[in-house]
Amino acid sequence: MEKTIKDIQARLGNYTSAAVAFSGGVDSSFLLAAARGAGLEKLIAVMVVSPFVPDRETESARKVAGTLGVDLIVVEEDVLGNPDVVNNSSQRCFYCKKQIFARIKEVARKQGVEFLLHAINLDDMDDFRPGLRAAEEMGFFAPLAEAGFTKADIRRLSKEMGLETWDRPSQSCLATRIPYDTPIEREILIKIDKAESLIQDLGFEQVRVRFHGNLARIEVAPDRVHRLFEAPVRKKVSTAFKEIGFAYTSIDIDGYKTGKMNDEIL
Numbered sequence: 001m002e003k004t005i006k007d008i009q010a011r012l013g014n015y016t017s018a019a020v021a022f023s024g025g026v027d028s029s030f031l032l033a034a035a036r037g038a039g040l041e042k043l044i045a046v047m048v049v050s051p052f053v054p055d056r057e058t059e060s061a062r063k064v065a066g067t068l069g070v071d072l073i074v075v076e077e078d079v080l081g082n083p084d085v086v087n088n089s090s091q092r093c094f095y096c097k098k099q100i101f102a103r104i105k106e107v108a109r110k111q112g113v114e115f116l117l118h119a120i121n122l123d124d125m126d127d128f129r130p131g132l133r134a135a136e137e138m139g140f141f142a143p144l145a146e147a148g149f150t151k152a153d154i155r156r157l158s159k160e161m162g163l164e165t166w167d168r169p170s171q172s173c174l175a176t177r178i179p180y181d182t183p184i185e186r187e188i189l190i191k192i193d194k195a196e197s198l199i200q201d202l203g204f205e206q207v208r209v210r211f212h213g214n215l216a217r218i219e220v221a222p223d224r225v226h227r228l229f230e231a232p233v234r235k236k237v238s239t240a241f242k243e244i245g246f247a248y249t250s251i252d253i254d255g256y257k258t259g260k261m262n263d264e265i266l
Contacts, residue, residue: 002153003147003148003149003150003153003157004157005034005037005157005160005161007147007149008031008034008143008144008147008149009034009037009038011143011146011147012034012035012038012040012143013038013039013040015035015038015040015114015115015117015141016040016041016042016114016115017040017041017042017043017112017113017114017115018035018040018042018043018044018113018114018115018116018117019043019044019045019046019104019107019108019111019113019115019116019117020032020035020043020044020045020046020117020118020119021046021048021100021101021104021116021117021118021119021140022045022046022047022061022065022072023047023053023057023061023119023171024047024057024058024060024061024062024063024064024065024165025057025119025165025168025170025171026151026154026155026158026165026166026168026170027119027120027121027144027151027154028045028118028119029064029068029158029163029165030119030144030154030157030158030161030163030165031117031119031143031144032045032064032065032068032070033068033158033161033163035117036068036069036070042111042112042113043070043071044070044071044072044073044107044108044111044113045061045065045070045071045072045073046072046073046074046075046104046107046108047061047072047073047074047075048074048075048076048077048100048103048104049074049075049076049077050076050077050078050079050080050100050173051079051080051174051186051189052079052096052173052174052175052189053173053174054174054193054196054197056197057171058074061074062074064163064164064165067164073107073111075103075107077099077100077103079096079099079100080184080186082095082096082099085099085175085184086183086184086185087181087183088175088178088180088181088182088183088184089180089181090128090130090180091130092130092175092180092184093129093130093131093134093175094130094131094133094134095134096131096173096175097130097131097134097135098134098137098138101116101118101134101135101138101140102138104116105138105139115141116138116139116140116141117140117141117142117143118135118140118141118142119142119144120132120135120142120144120145121144121145121149121150121151121153121154122144122145122148122149122150123150123151124145125145127258127259127262128259128262155167169205169206169207170206170258172258174189174192174193175189176208176261177192177208177209177210177211177261178192178210178211178261179210179211179212179261180261182211188211191211191244191245191246192209192211194244195209195216195218195240195241195244195246196208196209198237198240198241198244199218199220199237202233202236202237204220204221204224204227204228205221206220206221206224206256207219207220207256208256208260210252210260210261214245214246214247214248215246215247215248215249215250216241216246216248216249216250217250217251217252218237218249218250218251218252219252219254219255219256219257219260220255220256221255221256222254222255222256223255224255225251225252225253225255228251229251237249
């Protein structure tokens with residue numbers, strides 16, 4: 001049966017006060033908007049920023065929360081100070097999310113908020129996501145997944161609700177661009193962020209720049225791959241990426257696919 005906003009708001013109505021782990025993306029924006037409409041006694045959004053989060057996403061999240069009229073608390077977390085994160089094993093996401101969720105839990109406690117929510121959806125359950133175990137261990141609820149909401153449901157309802165995030169490209173932290181077992185360094189993250197910003201400025205909305213040492217592998221939406229091969233675009237990207245610090249630049253002809261860096265371990 002087609003999901004409705006009432007389906008999720010009925011579930012959210014069971015919470016008295018809640019803190020939403022917020023990124024400003026499609027899912028967390030929808031969850032925050034639905035929770036606001038459910039009439040909770042107290043509702044806050046908490047965003048944890050780190051070197052894994054581009055500045056542009058923080059500013060976007062502030063704008064979305066402001067539009068929804070929900071208080072957004074932004075806190076910083078030094079995930080690069082955690083050796084289990086920096087070592088970048090296949091469990092990196094677990095260690096990182098546990099640290100981030102612990103910080104959100106701390107903020108919620110200080111604000112007198114009882115329930116902790118994150119915006120994982122049903123489709124996410126099919127991917128390799130160690131962070132889900134961290135959320136469970138830290139006491140976070142996943143009302144969207146529990147209610148059977150898929151990404152398509154969330155986008156459709158977000159559009160009906162007039163949320164500007166309804167068609168926003170999927171987001172993920174910058175660490176997901178680095179192959180497992182390659183140690184994460186701040187300088188690498190900066191290079192990736194600069195490279196992705198450049199591709200976005202050329203008109204590509206869905207972008208990943210995967211890091212392979214001195215080689216960058218660009219992923220864009222499959223129906224946009226051909227544009228990267230146009231001479232003016234190719235030349236501009238090649239020149240800019242060399243300036244950023246990549247000796248070689250490649251284009252993934254299959255295009256973007258969520259969780260692609262997990263293929264090597266699955």
